[in-house]
Amino acid sequence: MGSNSLTLAPAPRSAAAEEVRAEVRAFLAEELAAGSFTTSVDTWLSGVDPAFSRKLGERGWLGMTWPKEYGGHERTAMERYAVTEELLAAGAPVAAHWIADRQSGPNLLRYGTEAHRTEILPRIAAGECFFVIGMSEPDSGSDLASIRTRATRDGDGDWVVNGAKVWTSNAHTSHYAITLVRTSPADPASRHAGMSQLLVDLSLPGITVNPIRILDGGHHFNEVVFDDVVVPGDMLLGEEGNGWHQVTAELAFERSGPERFLSTYPLVAEFARRVAAAPDPAGLAALGRLSARLLALRQMSLRIAGALDRGELPDIPAALVKDVGTTFEADVIDEVRRAVDVVASLDSPDPLGRALAEAQLHAPGYTLRGGTNEILRGIVARGLGLR
Amino acid sequence: MSDQDLVVETVRDILTSFEPFVLTRDRPWDAGLWAALAEAGLTGVGLPEEAGGSGGDLADAVAIVATLARGAAAVPVAEQLLVAAPAVLAADLDLPAPDQPLTIAVDGAVSAEPRDDGDGPGSWTLTGTATDVAWAGVARHLVVLATSPVGPVLALVDVTGRETTHAANLAGEPRGSLVFDGVTCAGALLTDRQATELRARYALARAVQLSAALEQVLAWTVQYAGERVQFGRPLGRFQAIQMELAEMAGEVTAVAALVDAAVQATERGESLVPAAAAAKVRAGAAVEVVARLAHQVHGAIGFTQEHKLHHLTRRCWSWRDEAGTELAWSRVLGERLLADGPDALWPALTRVV
Numbered sequence A: 001m002g003s004n005s006l007t008l009a010p011a012p013r014s015a016a017a018e019e020v021r022a023e024v025r026a027f028l029a030e031e032l033a034a035g036s037f038t039t040s041v042d043t044w045l046s047g048v049d050p051a052f053s054r055k056l057g058e059r060g061w062l063g064m065t066w067p068k069e070y071g072g073h074e075r076t077a078m079e080r081y082a083v084t085e086e087l088l089a090a091g092a093p094v095a096a097h098w099i100a101d102r103q104s105g106p107n108l109l110r111y112g113t114e115a116h117r118t119e120i121l122p123r124i125a126a127g128e129c130f131f132v133i134g135m136s137e138p139d140s141g142s143d144l145a146s147i148r149t150r151a152t153r154d155g156d157g158d159w160v161v162n163g164a165k166v167w168t169s170n171a172h173t174s175h176y177a178i179t180l181v182r183t184s185p186a187d188p189a190s191r192h193a194g195m196s197q198l199l200v201d202l203s204l205p206g207i208t209v210n211p212i213r214i215l216d217g218g219h220h221f222n223e224v225v226f227d228d229v230v231v232p233g234d235m236l237l238g239e240e241g242n243g244w245h246q247v248t249a250e251l252a253f254e255r256s257g258p259e260r261f262l263s264t265y266p267l268v269a270e271f272a273r274r275v276a277a278a279p280d281p282a283g284l285a286a287l288g289r290l291s292a293r294l295l296a297l298r299q300m301s302l303r304i305a306g307a308l309d310r311g312e313l314p315d316i317p318a319a320l321v322k323d324v325g326t327t328f329e330a331d332v333i334d335e336v337r338r339a340v341d342v343v344a345s346l347d348s349p350d351p352l353g354r355a356l357a358e359a360q361l362h363a364p365g366y367t368l369r370g371g372t373n374e375i376l377r378g379i380v381a382r383g384l385g386l387r
Numbered sequence B: 001m002s003d004q005d006l007v008v009e010t011v012r013d014i015l016t017s018f019e020p021f022v023l024t025r026d027r028p029w030d031a032g033l034w035a036a037l038a039e040a041g042l043t044g045v046g047l048p049e050e051a052g053g054s055g056g057d058l059a060d061a062v063a064i065v066a067t068l069a070r071g072a073a074a075v076p077v078a079e080q081l082l083v084a085a086p087a088v089l090a091a092d093l094d095l096p097a098p099d100q101p102l103t104i105a106v107d108g109a110v111s112a113e114p115r116d117d118g119d120g121p122g123s124w125t126l127t128g129t130a131t132d133v134a135w136a137g138v139a140r141h142l143v144v145l146a147t148s149p150v151g152p153v154l155a156l157v158d159v160t161g162r163e164t165t166h167a168a169n170l171a172g173e174p175r176g177s178l179v180f181d182g183v184t185c186a187g188a189l190l191t192d193r194q195a196t197e198l199r200a201r202y203a204l205a206r207a208v209q210l211s212a213a214l215e216q217v218l219a220w221t222v223q224y225a226g227e228r229v230q231f232g233r234p235l236g237r238f239q240a241i242q243m244e245l246a247e248m249a250g251e252v253t254a255v256a257a258l259v260d261a262a263v264q265a266t267e268r269g270e271s272l273v274p275a276a277a278a279a280k281v282r283a284g285a286a287v288e289v290v291a292r293l294a295h296q297v298h299g300a301i302g303f304t305q306e307h308k309l310h311h312l313t314r315r316c317w318s319w320r321d322e323a324g325t326e327l328a329w330s331r332v333l334g335e336r337l338l339a340d341g342p343d344a345l346w347p348a349l350t351r352v353v
Helices: A015-033 A050-058 A077-089 A095-111 A114-125 A243-255 A265-277 A281-309 A315-339 A351-366 A373-383 B003-015 B031-039 B058-070 B077-090 B192-227 B239-267 B272-303 B309-319 B326-337 B345-352
Strands: A131-134 A150-153 A159-166 A176-182 A195-201 A207-213 A219-231 B102-105 B107-114 B122-131 B141-146 B153-158 B178-189
Touching: A015 A050, A015 A077, A050 A095, A077 A265, A077 A281, A095 A114, A095 A131, A095 A176, A095 A195, A095 A243, A150 A176, A159 A176, A159 A195, A176 A243, A195 A219, A195 A243, A243 A315, A265 A281, A265 A315, A265 A351, A265 B345, A281 A315, A281 B239, A281 B272, A281 B326, A281 B345, A315 A351, A315 A373, A315 B239, A373 B239, B003 B031, B003 B058, B058 B077, B058 B192, B058 B239, B077 B102, B077 B141, B077 B153, B077 B192, B102 B107, B107 B141, B107 B153, B122 B141, B122 B153, B141 B178, B141 B192, B153 B192, B192 B239, B192 B272, B192 B309, B239 B272, B272 B309, B272 B326, B272 B345, B326 B345
Parallel strands: A131 A176, B102 B141
Antiparallel strands: A150 A159, A159 A219, A176 A195, A207 A219, B107 B122, B122 B178, B141 B153, B153 B178
16 A cells, blocks of 8 residues: 555554563653652653653664664664653653654654764764754744745855744754755745755854743743854755755654654543542543543554554655544543543642643643644545545 | 455455345345355355355455445344354354354343253253344344353354344344244353453454444545535535545544454454454444534435435444444443553553554
8 A cells, every 4th residue: 555545554563562662661660660750741742851861762762763873773663663652651751852763863864964864863862962843933833835934055155044933842952953944035836945954053153042831831832043043054954945845754754653642641541540449330431432542543653653664654644643643632631521520730639630730731732733633634635635 | 366355356246236225124134145145155254164164264254244334235244254153163053054144142131041961062941032133034043142040151043934023223224132932042151251252242343344334434425525516616625525524534544443453353362352342432433423524525415315325324323332332342441451450551551452
C-alpha cells in the first residue's frame, strides 16, 4: 500500500521493542521511587528537565533510529515507539529533548550538511542539545505559507533574519530553532515557493525570547523575535526555496507518535486508581470505553512506526492518528467527569482532581498544536480523493 | 495472489449475483447465496478437512466474513465459521456438515442435565429458552451455551423444523427464540473460562463484521459525495462535507487497526477476552459517528429503502448491540485491566493486543 493510503499494514511484532520496553519501565520505576520526577499530564510540553533528558541519552534512548556515526543507535522505529510511549505513560519530564529527538534530528539527517550532522546530532542523542520549532508567526497560524519572517543574504553570504515566531515551546531552555523563513518575496502565483529552513542558534545577538503564559500559568510558549540576526550562510538547512517541502515532511514525523493520544494518560491512570478503589459498573464501563479507544490509537500509531521502518513517510495516516488521538486526549476529561465525583483544581488534595485540572487547562492545545484538526481533516480529505 | 486473496475474490464473484434485499419474515435470509457459498466450499473455510471442513486458517475465515459483511450478505457465515463450528470442534463434538447452516445461542436461560456421567462429550437433556438467536429458523443446527449443575455446557442441537418465535434485529435478520422442553442432544462440559472465551469470540466476530461494514459505508459515502452535485459542485468539494468524511475515516481506521490486532492476537492464541472486548467496544462506538454522518451526507435518499445504504447502517446499529453490548464489554474490559491492581493499568493495556 502506498504512503497516501489511509490504511497501513499491521505493525509487526517486535521482540526487541518489548525488551527495551521492560528496560525503560524498570528505569522509570527506579526514578519514581527515588523521587527524581513526579508524574504529571502533558509532560512533553511542560516537563522540562535537562538532567532527566541526559539520563535518557546515557541509556541510548534518544536518537535511537539514527546512524551510529552520528551518535544514534540504529534501532527500529518500533523500539523507539516503545520507549516514547513508556515515558509518556509514566508522565515523565521529556519536554526538553522531545522536539529535537522527534523531528529536528531526523530533519538534520535528511537535509543537514555533514557538519550539521556530526556537530549536532551526537549532542541531541546525548540529551544535551534541545530544539524548538520555528514555524508559526503572529499573523500565520494554520496558513503557514503566509509567513513573513525574512532572511536575506548579506555581502558575506550570511543570512540576515528579521521577523517573529510564536508558540515556540521551550525556546527559553533550548539551543536551536529550525526556522522557516522567506528567502524570496511572496509569489501569489506560487504560494509554497520561496521559503527555506534555517538552523538558528538561539544565543545569537538580535534574538529576544518573550514568554507567553498558557492557561495554567505555565511558561512553555514564547515569542521569538529576530532583529537583524546574522545567521552564518552554512546554516541553511537543505535547499534554498525547498522549505515548504521540508516542513511538510517534518510535520509527518510530528503527527503520528504516541504523544498524540497519551498527553492525558496520567489522568486515565489516576482515574483507574479511583475506579479500582471502589469498582462500580459505571466506573468500570468508562474505563473500558477509554481503554478501547486508547488501544485502537496505539495500533494506528504502531502501524505508522512499522511503515517508517519500511522507509515510508505515511503523512496522511499520520494526520489521521493526530486527529483521532488528540480528540481522545480531550475527551478523557469529560468521560472521567461523568463517571466519578471529582472537582478539578490544581490545589486539590486529591491527585485525580489535580490531574483533571492539569488536563483541562492544557486541553485547548491538544487539537491545535502540530496542525489544527481542521487542517488535518483537510489532509485526510485529500487522501480520500476529495480535493 | 495469496490463498486468502483468492478466497476473497471468489466470495466477491459470488456476491455479484446476489444483491442485498430487504429481509422479511417470509424471506429472512439469502438461501441462494448460502447454497452458492456452500457449493464453493466457503462455508467450511478455517475448519479442518478431516472434520468435513475446507481447510484454511482463521485469517481466511475472517476475510470471508469481512467480505460478506461488506456485501450485506444475509447468511449465517460469521456465526458458523468464527464461533459455532470452532466451538464444536474445540469441545470434541461431531461437526455437522458445513453446507448446513450452524449458529449459536449464548443468551436466555437454558439448563442442561447430564444423561450419562456428564464428564467430557456426552448426552444431555436441554430445558429452557434460548433468546436472541441469530438466524433462528434458518439454521439447521444450533450450538447452545447452557448451564448445568456441574458448570457451563456446550450443547449441539439439530433444530431442523423446530418452532421459533419471530423476532428480527433492526436489519430484519432473524433473532428469534427457541424453546427446549427436555430435548436430548450431544454436549460437552466447558470451564467458565472456555464459556467466557466463547462469548468473546462471538463478540469478535461481530467486531469483524462491523469493521468491514463501516469501511464499506465510508467508501459508499465518499463515492456519493463525489457524484452528488449541489450548488454547482460535488458535495465532496465542500469543506463541511470533507470534515465529516475525514471524521468517518478516522473512526473506520481506528476500528480496523484494533479489530485486525485482536484477530491476530487470537491467531497467536493469546488471551482472547480483553482483545475481543476492546475490539467490540471500539467498533460499536464508531457506529454512532459513521452511520450518522453517512446518512447526513447521503441526505434523504439514504433514508429510504430505495438506496443501498440502509442495508449496512441498519446492520451496524444492531451488530453493535449483539453478542454483548458495548456497555457489557466495556465493564468486562475495565475489570480485566484492573485485575493486576490499581497501579498496573499501563502494563495491562500494553498486553491486550
